Amino acid sequence: MADTDTIVVIxxxxxxxxxxxxxxxxxxxxxxxxxxxxPLIKAVTNFKQISRRLEEFDVVENPSSELQEAHRNVTVLQAKVVSIDPLKREIVTSTGESVPYTKLCICTGGSPKLIMKDDPNVIGIRDTESVSQFQAKLGGSRRVIIVGNGGIATELAYEIEDCEVVWAIKDKSISSAFVDAGTAQFFLPHLSGDKKVQEGPMKRVKYTVKPSPASSSESGAKGGALGPDWSLGIPMNGQVQRSRHVRVEYECEEIWRTKNTDWPVYALLTNDKLYGCDFIVSATGVVPNGNEFVTQNLDLKLAMDGGVIVNDCMKTNIDHIYAAGDVCSASWDWAPHWLQMRLWSQARQMGCYAAQCIKADLNDEAISLDFCFELFAHVTKFFGYKVILLGKFNGQGLDDEYDILLRMTKGVEYIKVILKDGRMQGAILIGETDLEETFENLILNQLDLSRYGEDLLDPGIDIDDYFD
Ligand code: FAD
Structure with a gap:
């Protein structure tokens, strides 16, 4: 049981x-x-910095005892927090236990936005439990419909085999949460046929699901979100042996479930097409669990997206309460080349930084924003390709006033650079380009690149040498 000098993290x-x-x-x-x-908690292992801003690590799910053994001053309580009293400075759990805090950090993540709640034919993917449920359903399926256009939908569209896939998206191009229509073209051929063979060792964040007998969360609360590479090593096979083929239905705003007899569920798309399928995967994003604790007593300020507003010290509007990860909305003045995306890497960075802020606060010290918030840098994998996103990789916030440089070798690599007034603002690197370190530096130092023109992406020029 905690004493009065306890820092509590939820x-x-x-x-x-x-x-x-x-x-x-x-x-x-x-x-x-x-x-x-x-019952299981996340752990980052094998952390490696692959460039100044890009991180590589494995993620495992461990029993909480491992965290307590490794950290003598840590106690883990498996319980759902139902309320926070900012006056008494205590939290109350669903079992009625209250735990006092000196400082509190809310890290309660987000919940999947489901297109239809409480429908057994519509499932969302968020945690280990939901992946098992998905796999079990897929095993007996002939056709599934994926709804959504973010990272999870993209991974599913690539990974599912032996089952017909209809991918219903509201946009004009696939994977739009991450890439623009031009970049999406590079991936289109990979919606059919054999999957890309993985060459060489994997150089990106890896996620491992360790099965445990204690797999269900307390009081129906969800486990932590899955993370990068969650789909690796998880067979996603349906019932019918057939070559991979994903049919994309573009610009379908919504889906309506309808009944019929041949399939367990029918979906009527807003483009008027009707598909029968075994089940629907709703991968339409996440809503931060920001309002979970909001009461008259605890008037936590929320952003438009539902996240708890935090300042540049990860503080909420309530004294002694901080927030980090998917649950929060970063509401400070962002550095010109950073943006918030609810990603694994940012959850880690925010969690670590929130701890530094709490410590500074306890010691009455000033703290300045961590350098990881200077540049958006993310590594992921789509359709078997390494994908690196840097800075304003889609020209976000630049009001269409920018130039684009492109280099593409079909099936091998795709490089897109965003330039404004001759200075690099962002980049998308697909494939093994080895340009990430140089481009990170060019975005951060804002060197005027006008005189290099298109030579910047000339494959015959060793660009590293140029800027050393
Ligand atoms: P979570 O991981 O959601 O953890 C929240 C925790 O709070 C959980 O342990 C939950 O049990 C607990 N909790 C909630 N409410 C309460 C309460 N009332 N009381 C007590 N405990 C509570 N990111 C990437 O960077 N790259 C990817 O490729 C990628 N792929 C993804 C694939 C999937 C399928 C999913 C779902 C997410 C993916 N993400 C990816 C996103 C990434 O996983 C999340 O951004 C990140 O895990 C968020 O971490 P978090 O700690 O903020 O929240």
């Missing part, structure tokens, strides 16, 4: 665990209590 996802571990190291004399609804 949430056993990557933000909460990173926050707890960092606090444990920084605040050796404080006791830290991690309260989480999920």
């Amino acid at each position: 949430g056993g996802g990557i933000a909460g665990v990173s926050c707890t571990e960092t606090l444990s190291t920084l605040c050796k004399n404080e006791s830290i209590t991690l309260v989480t609804a999920s």
Whole structure:
């Protein structure tokens, strides 16, 4: 049971665990209590910096005892937090237990936006449990409909085999949460036929699901979100042996479920096409769990997207309460080449930084925003290709006033650079381009590149040498 000098962190996802571990190291004399609804908690292992801003790490799910053993001043409580009292400075769990705090960090993540709730034929993918449910359903299926156009939908469209896939998206191009229509063209041929053979060792964040007997979360609360490479090593096979083919239905705003007899579920798309299928996967994004604790007593300010507003010290509007990860909305003045996306990498960075802010606050010290918030840098994998996104990779916030440089070798690589007034603002690198470090530097140092023109992407020029 915690004493009055306890720092409490809510949430056993990557933000909460990173926050707890960092606090444990920084605040050796404080006791830290991690309260989480999920029986397993996330752990980052094999962390490597692959460039100044891009991170590579593996992620595992561990029993909470491992965190307690590794960190003497940490206690993990498996419980769902039902309320926070900012006056008494305590949290209350669903079992009625109250835990006092000196500082509190909310890291409760988000919940999938489901197109139809409580319908057994519509499933969302968020955590280990939902992946098992999805796999079980897929095993007996002939056709599935994927709804959504973000990272999860893109991975599913690529990974599902032996089952017909209809991918219903509201946009004019696939994977639009990450890439523009031009870049999406590069991926289109990979919607059919054999999957890309993985060459060489994998150089990106890897996610491992360790099965555990204790797999269900407390009081129906969801486990932590899955993360990068969640789909690797998870067979996604349907019932019919057939070559891969994904049929994309563009610009369908919504889907209406309708009844018939041949299939368990029918979906009428807003382009008037009707598809029968075995089930529908709703991969339409995540809503931050920002309002979970909002009451008259706890008037936490939320952003338009539902996230808890935090300032550049990860503080909410309520004294002594911080937030980090998917649940929060970064509401400081962003650096020109950073943006918030609810990603694994940002959950880790925010969790660690929130711990530093809490420590600074306890010691009455000033703190400046961590350098990881200077540049957006993300590595992922789509259709078997390494994908690196840097800065304003889609010209976000540049009001269409920018130039684009492109280099593409079909099936091999795709490089897109965003330039404004001759200075690099962002880039998309697909394939093994090895340009990430140089481009990171060019975005950060804002060198005037006008005189290089298109030579910047000339494959005959060693661009590293140019800018060394
Ligand atoms: P979560 O991981 O959601 O953790 C929240 C924690 O809070 C959980 O442990 C939950 O049990 C606990 N909790 C919630 N409410 C309560 C309560 N009331 N009381 C106690 N505990 C509570 N990101 C990438 O960067 N790259 C990818 O390729 C990628 N792929 C993804 C694929 C999938 C299928 C999904 C679902 C997400 C993916 N993401 C990816 C996003 C990434 O996983 C999330 O951004 C990240 O995990 C968020 O971490 P978090 O700690 O903020 O929240």
